[in-house]
Amino acid sequence: GENVEQHPSTLSVQEGDSAVIKCTYSDSASNYFPWYKQELGKGPQLIIDIRSNVGEKKDQRIAVTLNKTAKHFSLHITETQPEDSAVYFCAANTNAGKSTFGDGTTLTVKP
Amino acid sequence: DAGVIQSPRHEVTEMGQEVTLRCKPISGHDYLFWYRQTMMRGLELLIYFNNNVPIDDSGMPEDRFSAKMPNASFSTLKIQPSEPRDSAVYFCASSLARASGYTFGSGTRLTVV
Numbered sequence: 001g002e003n004v005e006q007h008p009s010t011l012s013v014q015e016g017d018s019a020v021i022k023c024t025y026s027d028s029a030s031n032y033f034p035w036y037k038q039e040l041g042k043g044p045q046l047i048i049d050i051r052s053n054v055g056e057k058k059d060q061r062i063a064v065t066l067n068k069t070a071k072h073f074s075l076h077i078t079e080t081q082p083e084d085s086a087v088y089f090c091a092a093n094t095n096a097g098k099s100t101f102g103d104g105t106t107l108t109v110k111p
Numbered sequence: 112d113a114g115v116i117q118s119p120r121h122e123v124t125e126m127g128q129e130v131t132l133r134c135k136p137i138s139g140h141d142y143l144f145w146y147r148q149t150m151m152r153g154l155e156l157l158i159y160f161n162n163n164v165p166i167d168d169s170g171m172p173e174d175r176f177s178a179k180m181p182n183a184s185f186s187t188l189k190i191q192p193s194e195p196r197d198s199a200v201y202f203c204a205s206s207l208a209r210a211s212g213y214t215f216g217s218g219t220r221l222t223v224v
Contacts, residue, residue, distance in 0.1 A: 031210060032210035032211070041217075042218075043217050044215050045215070046213065046214070093209075095209060095210065096167070097142055103153045
């Protein structure tokens with residue numbers, strides 16, 4: 001089955017700096033890669049996603065990149081704000097329809 | 112849309128008791144997923160349905176766990192009998208299509224004492 005590894009497990013940045021979270025996946029059949037943000041006491045919320053026919057996607061301060069050859073994808077957050085502090089999960093989907101999640105990255109943005 | 116609705120939000124029960132968790136997915140979403148989240152194991156997929164039919168239940172830990180989806184707007188996850196190691200947050204999620212993002216509910220925090 002699919003295996004997704006996520007790094008780092010914790011990340012602390014100063015407000016205004018950039019944050020990068022990286023994931024690797026094992027199944028070359030995976031073709032859809034969503035990212036979720038989970039705040040305390042809430043369920044994960046989809047923030048951005050990318051499909052295997054695209055190399056990069058951007059939405060305001062967040063962007064995702066995908067390298068299918070190397071089987072890795074990354075989340076980039078620019079101009080971080082305290083409200084970006086949360087746990088971030090990457091995931092990989094195959095055509096089976098289910099997501100395999102990474103272990104999560106706890107991002108802390110210091111004001 | 113009100114999103115994915117789960118109930119109850121919190122459940123405290125004694126070991127050996129039956130627990131039923133409920134989920135109402137977003138109308139029109141064909142896929143429904145049950146996940147369990149713990150600090151040790153992260154987000155684990157328990158089971159998922161497509162058009163009310165169970166597709167993959169390989170993540171269900173034991174026969175004590177069962178899930179049903181009698182119609183497109185309702186699903187249950189049942190644990191009988193419950194054990195302390197079942198304590199976790201259980202999330203229900205739904206999605207529109209095979210390769211699309213999930214909408215998660217707020218979760219049910221289960222504590223078995």
